[in-house]
Amino acid sequence: MKRLPPIAAALVFLSACEREDREFRPSPVAGEGDAAIALSSIAPGPGGTEMRADTGKAYEENAYHLSEGKRLFTWFNCKGCHANGGGGSGPALMDDRWIYGGEFQNIVQSIGEGRPNGMPSFRGKIPDELIMQIAGYVRSMGRHVPMDAAPGRNDDLMPRPSEHRLPSSPAVTGGTVPPSGQAPQ
Amino acid sequence: MRCCRPALLTPPLLLLTACSGWQSSLDPQGPQADLLAGLFWVFTAVLSAVWLLTMTALVVALLRRHPARTEPLELNTRPERGMARTVGAAAALTLVVVVALTVVSYGAQRALFSGGEAPLTLKVKGHQWWWEVTYEDPGPSRQFTTANEIHVPVGQPVHVKLESADVIHSFWVPNLAGKMDAIPGRENRLVIQASKEGVFRGQCTEFCGWQHAHMAITVVAHSLEDFERWRESQISAAEPPDDPVRKRGMQIFLSRPCVMCHQIRGTPAAGKVAPDLTHIGSRLHIAAGTLPNGRGNLAAWIVDPQGIKPGAHMPLIKLNAEEVEPLARYLEGLK
Numbered sequence A: 001m002k003r004l005p006p007i008a009a010a011l012v013f014l015s016a017c018e019r020e021d022r023e024f025r026p027s028p029v030a031g032e033g034d035a036a037i038a039l040s041s042i043a044p045g046p047g048g049t050e051m052r053a054d055t056g057k058a059y060e061e062n063a064y065h066l067s068e069g070k071r072l073f074t075w076f077n078c079k080g081c082h083a084n085g086g087g088g089s090g091p092a093l094m095d096d097r098w099i100y101g102g103e104f105q106n107i108v109q110s111i112g113e114g115r116p117n118g119m120p121s122f123r124g125k126i127p128d129e130l131i132m133q134i135a136g137y138v139r140s141m142g143r144h145v146p147m148d149a150a151p152g153r154n155d156d157l158m159p160r161p162s163e164h165r166l167p168s169s170p171a172v173t174g175g176t177v178p179p180s181g182q183a184p185q
Numbered sequence B: 001m002r003c004c005r006p007a008l009l010t011p012p013l014l015l016l017t018a019c020s021g022w023q024s025s026l027d028p029q030g031p032q033a034d035l036l037a038g039l040f041w042v043f044t045a046v047l048s049a050v051w052l053l054t055m056t057a058l059v060v061a062l063l064r065r066h067p068a069r070t071e072p073l074e075l076n077t078r079p080e081r082g083m084a085r086t087v088g089a090a091a092a093l094t095l096v097v098v099v100a101l102t103v104v105s106y107g108a109q110r111a112l113f114s115g116g117e118a119p120l121t122l123k124v125k126g127h128q129w130w131w132e133v134t135y136e137d138p139g140p141s142r143q144f145t146t147a148n149e150i151h152v153p154v155g156q157p158v159h160v161k162l163e164s165a166d167v168i169h170s171f172w173v174p175n176l177a178g179k180m181d182a183i184p185g186r187e188n189r190l191v192i193q194a195s196k197e198g199v200f201r202g203q204c205t206e207f208c209g210w211q212h213a214h215m216a217i218t219v220v221a222h223s224l225e226d227f228e229r230w231r232e233s234q235i236s237a238a239e240p241p242d243d244p245v246r247k248r249g250m251q252i253f254l255s256r257p258c259v260m261c262h263q264i265r266g267t268p269a270a271g272k273v274a275p276d277l278t279h280i281g282s283r284l285h286i287a288a289g290t291l292p293n294g295r296g297n298l299a300a301w302i303v304d305p306q307g308i309k310p311g312a313h314m315p316l317i318k319l320n321a322e323e324v325e326p327l328a329r330y331l332e333g334l335k
């Protein structure tokens, strides 16, 4: 009986042994053929996409994918139009309002197919796998992802609290495009 | 006992195998490296002598017979005074050695960092897990960027400004200079100079993540004329291909995600986050010293970068089997 507490204490340490998997490349089997998310033609408002697999979860709950998404958000110059998520010529991505829906598949579609009022299409320019990583990261800006997976503090000056400290609120439809972002009709 | 002698000799001999070659600070090939190697040998010699002396003194002290003390409380000051003198002399000697070594090392440092004019200034920026190299020039049209390979003229000091794009890296080409960290948001300076023609290998020496071990840089030292020829060819934009296979390779490159990350001057590809590929065909290695350059290795890299360098920031891009060959030929020909 006396041995129990030390053994229990030792077991506690083991709980840290399971490490998240880092998937460096899409699995060749699942990657062949169709995209993981079937994309339909563009239409305003959420919806229009169907999820093939439980794809979103795999990206949103994985800290590695989210941190890669964060790097790529800068690399592919999303910052140029959306700033650090607060919005510039493009709409804010860190608030809870979404013009085209805030679900994972809506965001994948926004990035892949583009949106009519000035969001360029990145399909063919960014590999699908990376679009999903970026989509996961965009979701983390509204903290729609688990807190322990969301990216932490930057090494450089932070323009806003880090993603894992942002408040989480459910997505609401009805975002707005800033006037500077609206394409001339 | 005779049987075992070779076995006993092998370990010390193994230590010597690292003493020469294209990545060794004990085989200095420039004045900066000479200074450091000099320091190393002075320190090694002095400290070995100190160690031997100390050990000899210790053994002598242990072996010496002490006259038996008949009366434990008796005060005999004569031997005590002798001992005090020995200890005092040893302490003074230690002080002299420490001060002398400090002065020697200070002198070497002053010589290493004594600025001076250099005709050539490079900016070397560490990225996870490759090096971006910019040759600065007062004329903006003569400035150019390359990656993972530095060319220097023999006998001229070259100023290297070290920066980092992400985490701390460290730049070390042992045959030419000491190591210096590349720190985000800061510019560190280093002078390198080669006194002989040759190819030297450098390595990132500050752990920087998954592929730290595959983050090498190659330094090629040639005569001034060869260097100028190399520089002129690097300044020029990429030659447009003339044979149909390479033309197709260029189309494939330009229509794929490659252009989002890589730059090829003279084409619309203008990505700035990955190695500049304008003259990739002229480099000795690819992927920061991971593979020797060549069509086969270029193809292998493009088909599966994550198999060769897991975690590297170049994604797997799905290509059709018949697209790989033209693409590799196109890149190979970018001399």
Ligand SMILES: [Cu+2]
Residues within 6 Å of the ligand: B169, B170, B204, B205, B206, B207, B208, B209, B212, B213, B215
């Ligand atoms: Cu490193």
